[in-house]
Structure formats: structure tokens, C-alpha cells
Amino acid sequence: MMCIKAAVPRVGSLRRVLSMGLPTAWGAVAITYKLTCPLAQQNALGARVVTSAVFFAVGTGLVVHVRRALLRELRRARQVADVAQSVLLRPVPPRIDGLTVAAAQLSADRGATIGGDLYEAAATEQGVRVVMGDVRGHGLAAIGTAAAVLGSFREAVHDEPDLQGVLRRLDRTLARHLRERAEQDGTVAEEFVTVLLLEIGGDGELRALSCGHPWPYLLSGSVVEPLSRADPLPPLGPFPLPRELPQLHCGPLLPGETLVLYTDGAEDARDGHGRFFSLPAALQEAAHASPQTILGAVFTELLNHTGGAPTDDVALLALRNERHHPRPLGARGTARPATTHPQPTTHL
Structure with missing residues (x-):
């Protein structure tokens, strides 16, 4: 060595x-030529x-x-960036426990392959657990914070029996990361992270927690609607978590239905006239396609809308339930009241 x-x-x-x-x-x-060559001393044409x-x-x-x-240096830098991306945002498996999954990220920094957005999906004993988050700001500091939060999630999802425990682990990790960075730099880190946690049980039952992050869209047939309209908790970082964390029970994700998680860069994107990008309209056009096709269609529409120059990082993650087990007892018929007005449950 x-x-x-x-x-x-x-x-x-x-x-x-x-x-x-x-x-x-x-x-x-x-x-040498100029000083020693006789020809170089001549003034002839x-x-x-x-x-x-x-x-x-x-x-x-x-x-x-x-x-x-x-x-050569640029190629080496891109190789390093590719390695960093593979470690930070690992490619999600195309299929997890009966769910078809696709994820993609677009950085606002030209030449960058990763930014402050984060996502991950993992199969656990409690079901498929998913995180989508957005770190305030850009650059290396945001990437470091995203790496800390993702590392904590990858451990917590297998250790904690519920989403409340996962969220508290993420909060402690973020606080420790910001404290250590402040000690190294001598400055107070004022970053915050929006986080959305989802759990899809073996029966398709959806449970969710959000800290300042937009709720995902549910694609059910030709209908595109938010999974919830409840107010989220504040983002992680500026304020401590409350003792009681309201976990939302959002009803089952039925076979054939798709969830699309996103960061706010998608809906905040504007065109040259200042008009916002309509994510629901883009999802509506591709609602019946596969998750990978949905993401491709949305990114194409977004780049066309912004003229190829988005001003914020954008991350998308789509999950489609392709399980074919019978509908669980007590599941809804044609309506989905739990998705528009879910009832929160609190745990100490």
C-alpha cells in the first residue's frame, strides 16, 4: 500500500x-532559430x-x-462526475416488488450531471419506500447535503418500522451534517431540504409524509390529480420536527395506476414570457405510457417550454403498480376520496 x-x-x-x-x-x-539561424537575421522578404x-x-x-x-482534463472531470452521480443518484431498478420504476434528473448548471435534487426507491419488509427531496441552492455544498440525506435514507428505510422514524433519522443526519460543515467553514450553514417520503405496502396501501415538498401526481386512467391536498410540514433544517408527525393514509395504489414524484423545478420553470410550465398537462398527454416514456415526454415538453435552459434543477420519479393481486377488501369503487382529502394519523 x-x-x-x-x-x-x-x-x-x-x-x-x-x-x-x-x-x-x-x-x-x-x-534558437531566431538567434542562431542566419536566415532569421536577414530582412529580405x-x-x-x-x-x-x-x-x-x-x-x-x-x-x-x-x-x-x-x-483530457475535461474528460477526466466528466469521468469523476459520472462516478459521483452513480454513487449519489444510483440508477433505480426498473422493477421493484411488482412496481415499474423510472427516474431522471436534469441539472440547471451547464455541464453538471448532478445537482441538489435527490431520490431513491428501495424494497423493505414494510413495502416499497421512496424518497424525493430538494436541497436549497446549487453547487458542491448542495451535492454534499444531498449525499448526507440519501445515505441516511438508505440505512433508515431498512431499520425503522414506520415513516416517522425514517424522517427523524433524516432530520438528525441533516442537523449533524450542517453543524460539521459550519465548524469546518466557520460559517453558519442556512440550508434546508424539502423531503417527501412514500411507503407502498404489499397490498398497495399508500402512506406518505411531506416536509415542504409538493405531493406527487396520481395518474389513474385519464385522470391526473395530486395525491393529497393536505398542508405539508416545514422543510427539514430551519425548525425542529414536532413531537407528532401526521402520516397520511392515501388509499391504495391500484393496478395500472402511476405516481409521479417531482421537485418544484418542474412547476416553477418558465418560458420567455414568464408563463409557468404545466406539469399536469404534460402528464395528461402521456398518462397511459410507461414510466420511462412519461419521464421522456415531460422532459421534452419542459425543455421546449424553457428554450432548453431551465433555471432550476428538476428531478422526476414515476412508479406504476403492475401487481395483479385481487383488490383488497374495502377498497374504493370508482371514487378516490382518500387521495383528495386524506385523513392524517399521528404517532408519537
Whole structure:
């Protein structure tokens, strides 16, 4: 291990020496030609043309060399970004416990592949648990906060028996992360995170908790409506969680129905005239398609609406229930009162 660690700086130093060697050699050739070549000392037109051609060749070679070096560094940076994205936002499985799943993210920062949005879906003993979140701001700080929250979720969903316990774990992790970052930077971190937690039981029963995050849309046939209209809790970060956390029971997700989770960058996107993007209208047009097709259609419409330049990160996650078990006893007929006005239940 010591030999490997020692070799890494040597390789880096060798690369720097080699990268500077060629421009230095070209510069030395040009100076030598100018000082020692008799032709370079003459003022005749032919001599000037030759001298100009020599220096033009040297300059062109330097530009090409620098360009290639910058392209190599850009490729390395993109490789690092791809690795970071695969760790932070791991590709969701296309199928989880009878649910077809698709997720995608669009960063507002040009050239960036990840931002402050986060999502994850996992199969647990309690059912399929999903998180969708949005960190305030952009850049490396937001990415670090998103990584901390996602890491906590990936552990908590398998340890906690209910969503309230998962949410409290996320809150403690965020508070610790912001405190440690403030100690390192010497500044008070004023970030907050909106979080939506969903649990889809084996019978399709939906349970949800939201801290400042928009409720997902339910696609049932040709109907597109919010899963809930209840007021969410405040975002994580600025205020402590209350002792009682109202978990919403939103009725069953029936076979063939789809949930679309999103971050507010989707509905806050505007066109050149200041008009907001209509996410429900975009979902309506693709309501009967697969989750992957739904996401593709929404992103296409959003980019067309914003002229290809969204001003905020956007994340989407779609889940379709493709289980074919019988409808559970007591499930609704044609109406869904629980989705429009769900009744909260509280737990200490």
C-alpha cells in the first residue's frame, strides 16, 4: 500500500513534466532559430516569410497541445462526475416488488450531471419506500447535503418500522451534517431540504409524509390529480420536527395506476414570457405510457417550454403498480376520496 501511495505523486509529477516538455522544446527551437539561424537575421522578404512560417508553426503547435490537454482534463472531470452521480443518484431498478420504476434528473448548471435534487426507491419488509427531496441552492455544498440525506435514507428505510422514524433519522443526519460543515467553514450553514417520503405496502396501501415538498401526481386512467391536498410540514433544517408527525393514509395504489414524484423545478420553470410550465398537462398527454416514456415526454415538453435552459434543477420519479393481486377488501369503487382529502394519523 505504501508503494502504491508513493507511486501516485510520482506519476502526477511525471505527467506534469511531460506536459510542459513539448511546449518548452518548441519554444527553445523558436528562440534558437531566431538567434542562431542566419536566415532569421536577414530582412529580405523571403527570409521574413520563412521566419513567420516558423513562428506560426510553433504557435499553432502550442495551441493544439494546450487544447488537447484541456480536453483530457475535461474528460477526466466528466469521468469523476459520472462516478459521483452513480454513487449519489444510483440508477433505480426498473422493477421493484411488482412496481415499474423510472427516474431522471436534469441539472440547471451547464455541464453538471448532478445537482441538489435527490431520490431513491428501495424494497423493505414494510413495502416499497421512496424518497424525493430538494436541497436549497446549487453547487458542491448542495451535492454534499444531498449525499448526507440519501445515505441516511438508505440505512433508515431498512431499520425503522414506520415513516416517522425514517424522517427523524433524516432530520438528525441533516442537523449533524450542517453543524460539521459550519465548524469546518466557520460559517453558519442556512440550508434546508424539502423531503417527501412514500411507503407502498404489499397490498398497495399508500402512506406518505411531506416536509415542504409538493405531493406527487396520481395518474389513474385519464385522470391526473395530486395525491393529497393536505398542508405539508416545514422543510427539514430551519425548525425542529414536532413531537407528532401526521402520516397520511392515501388509499391504495391500484393496478395500472402511476405516481409521479417531482421537485418544484418542474412547476416553477418558465418560458420567455414568464408563463409557468404545466406539469399536469404534460402528464395528461402521456398518462397511459410507461414510466420511462412519461419521464421522456415531460422532459421534452419542459425543455421546449424553457428554450432548453431551465433555471432550476428538476428531478422526476414515476412508479406504476403492475401487481395483479385481487383488490383488497374495502377498497374504493370508482371514487378516490382518500387521495383528495386524506385523513392524517399521528404517532408519537
